[in-house]
Amino acid sequence: MAEHAARRCCLGWDFSTQQVKVVAVDAELNVFYEDSAHFDRDLLEFGTQGGVHVHEDGLTVTSPVLMWVRALDIILERMKASGFDFSQVLALSGAGQQHGSVYWKAGASQVLRSLSPDLPLHKQLQACFSISDSPVWMDSSTTAQCRQLEAAVGGAQALSCLTGSRAYERFTGNQIAKIYQQKPEAYSHTERISLVSSFAASLFLGSYSPIDCSDGSGMNLLQIKDKVWSRVCLAACAPHLEEKLGSPVPSCSVVGAISSYYVQRYGFPPGCQVVAFTGDNPASLAGMRLEEGDIAVSLGTSDTLFLWLQEPMPALEGHIFCNPVGSQHYMALLCFKNGSLMREKIRDESASCSWSEFSEALRSTEMGNGGNLGFYFDVMEITPEIIGRHRFSAENHKVPAFPRDVEIRALIEGQFMAKRIHAEGLGYRIMPKTKILATGGASHNRDILQVLADVFGAPVYVIDTANSACVGSAYRAFHGLAAGTDVPFSEVVKLAPPPRLAATPTPGASQVYEALLPRYAKLEQRILSQTQGPPE
Numbered sequence: 001m002a003e004h005a006a007r008r009c010c011l012g013w014d015f016s017t018q019q020v021k022v023v024a025v026d027a028e029l030n031v032f033y034e035d036s037a038h039f040d041r042d043l044l045e046f047g048t049q050g051g052v053h054v055h056e057d058g059l060t061v062t063s064p065v066l067m068w069v070r071a072l073d074i075i076l077e078r079m080k081a082s083g084f085d086f087s088q089v090l091a092l093s094g095a096g097q098q099h100g101s102v103y104w105k106a107g108a109s110q111v112l113r114s115l116s117p118d119l120p121l122h123k124q125l126q127a128c129f130s131i132s133d134s135p136v137w138m139d140s141s142t143t144a145q146c147r148q149l150e151a152a153v154g155g156a157q158a159l160s161c162l163t164g165s166r167a168y169e170r171f172t173g174n175q176i177a178k179i180y181q182q183k184p185e186a187y188s189h190t191e192r193i194s195l196v197s198s199f200a201a202s203l204f205l206g207s208y209s210p211i212d213c214s215d216g217s218g219m220n221l222l223q224i225k226d227k228v229w230s231r232v233c234l235a236a237c238a239p240h241l242e243e244k245l246g247s248p249v250p251s252c253s254v255v256g257a258i259s260s261y262y263v264q265r266y267g268f269p270p271g272c273q274v275v276a277f278t279g280d281n282p283a284s285l286a287g288m289r290l291e292e293g294d295i296a297v298s299l300g301t302s303d304t305l306f307l308w309l310q311e312p313m314p315a316l317e318g319h320i321f322c323n324p325v326g327s328q329h330y331m332a333l334l335c336f337k338n339g340s341l342m343r344e345k346i347r348d349e350s351a352s353c354s355w356s357e358f359s360e361a362l363r364s365t366e367m368g369n370g371g372n373l374g375f376y377f378d379v380m381e382i383t384p385e386i387i388g389r390h391r392f393s394a395e396n397h398k399v400p401a402f403p404r405d406v407e408i409r410a411l412i413e414g415q416f417m418a419k420r421i422h423a424e425g426l427g428y429r430i431m432p433k434t435k436i437l438a439t440g441g442a443s444h445n446r447d448i449l450q451v452l453a454d455v456f457g458a459p460v461y462v463i464d465t466a467n468s469a470c471v472g473s474a475y476r477a478f479h480g481l482a483a484g485t486d487v488p489f490s491e492v493v494k495l496a497p498p499p500r501l502a503a504t505p506t507p508g509a510s511q512v513y514e515a516l517l518p519r520y521a522k523l524e525q526r527i528l529s530q531t532q533g534p535p536e
């Protein structure tokens with residue numbers, strides 16, 4: 001690989017489900033280097049599929065922690081061989097898949113502190129983990145532990161108010177509880193528990209990195225209002241847990257200087273700062289440069305909303321985390337399972353498998369669709385828990401079908417009205433300066449984005465989020481360099497390439513949807529009560 005000209009930079013890492021990735025970002029916020037080690041492709045000896053092992057019970061999902069260590073060795077060696085000038089790295093930060101956990105065996109901190117620069121990491125850390133297969137976010141084997149935790153704090157809504165989410169199987173507290181209950185010896189031999197993010201930071205620090213508040217919000221253990229561990233939740237999960245976790249820190253914290261191992265083996269400067277690593281979604285929010293009032297809509301297989309919240313309203317759906325770049329604010333994630341697969345099905349059924357016909361239908365039908373409303377959930381929806389297709393006329397009568405063009409608009413308007421209603425249910429408020437940042441496959445369809453702009457009454461911008469967690473981590477590293485100067489994150493990243501404007505609200509849109517949204521919400525509740533009984 002060509003020699004890289006020396007340029008002052010920050011590194012952003014992402015220890016994600018399928019790979020470890022790194023980007024180098026210079027002072028003008030240009031990405032000039034990137035590399036990745038793909039677990040299934042580059043680390044065949046671990047035998048993962050999609051970076052994980054799905055166990056025979058079909059519920060337990062883990063990843064080998066040494067695979068993550070080995071992937072870091074591979075990338076660093078590749079960077080060194082490519083002539084990357086590590087001496088120019090001012091700071092680094094990173095992200096990790098959320099909720100996953102790493103169990104450091106008693107004595108591991110001594111090994112971390114005394115790494116020999118003559119050996120790769122994985123050869124020195126082989127005996128440092130009391131659990132060799134780390135539980136990851138795809139695990140759903142801890143339902144019993146979830147119920148125990150909710151019972152301990154007074155129910156699902158109480159837990160949500162305390163920690164930002166009701167109990168979820170993948171959330172770390174419930175995973176720790178399962179390990180304590182089913183592998184008590186391994187638990188007792190564990191001196192430290194990290195998230196994937198703080199584990200990765202520990203590798204660079206050469207000591208245990210604290211958990212940051214944003215990723216810590218994905219554990220069902222952190223009180224999101226005052227940003228301390230909930231003693232009730234800790235006690236409900238496992239004994240002596242607080243000492244194994246350490247104290248959480250603000251996400252913008254500089255947690256230390258890089259370990260001498262990297263100075264001697266790779267040529268990092270001794271003063272290279274390590275900024276707290278965080279979860280992949282909080283890091284992506286930073287990478288998308290979301291600001292107060294903004295909303296990011298990832299239109300993929302499932303649709304995911306990233307919200308910036310000032311006053312969160314914790315609920316039984318969605319997840320509220322401490323904000324990674326606005327320490328007094330919050331962020332929220334809302335997931336809608338019936339995303340692009342639903343759009344493709346309706347395209348095939350009502351637009352002859354053609355996106356251009358699909359778009360033509362949107363252009364040839366009016367905003368509000370003549371009062372026709374549709375709910376399209378071919379798989380059990382998460383937000384809310386409804387399945388099936390439900391169509392209503394302007395008079396709120398159930399109808400079995402719509403004309404093709406009406407069907408298409410009903411699908412898209414319904415998907416976006418649901419997003420707005422559930423986002424506002426978590427405390428999101430559209431502001432005059434609100435920007436909608438669209439990403440994912442469907443964000444390439446301008447007519448779909450026009451409906452998004454109309455429903456929210458806000459401009460829609462498109463952004464490329466391929467490396468958002470890595471780039472967001474590099475941005476956070478730059479922000480960490482300004483630590484203690486009160487420079488806001490938005491100021492640090494103002495030089496970054498701006499998102500592209502794709503759609504602005506059609507005149508009259510807000511009148512149309514201010515009238516439709518309450519109807520849509522009421523009909524959703526009607527469907528829920530018919531299929532589920534009254535809400536909790």
Ligand SMILES: O=C(CO)[C@@H](O)[C@H](O)CF
Pocket residue numbers: 016017096097098099137170218279280281319333
């Ligand atoms: O579980 C999730 C968020 O709650 C996923 O987005 C993981 O963070 C993916 F790594």
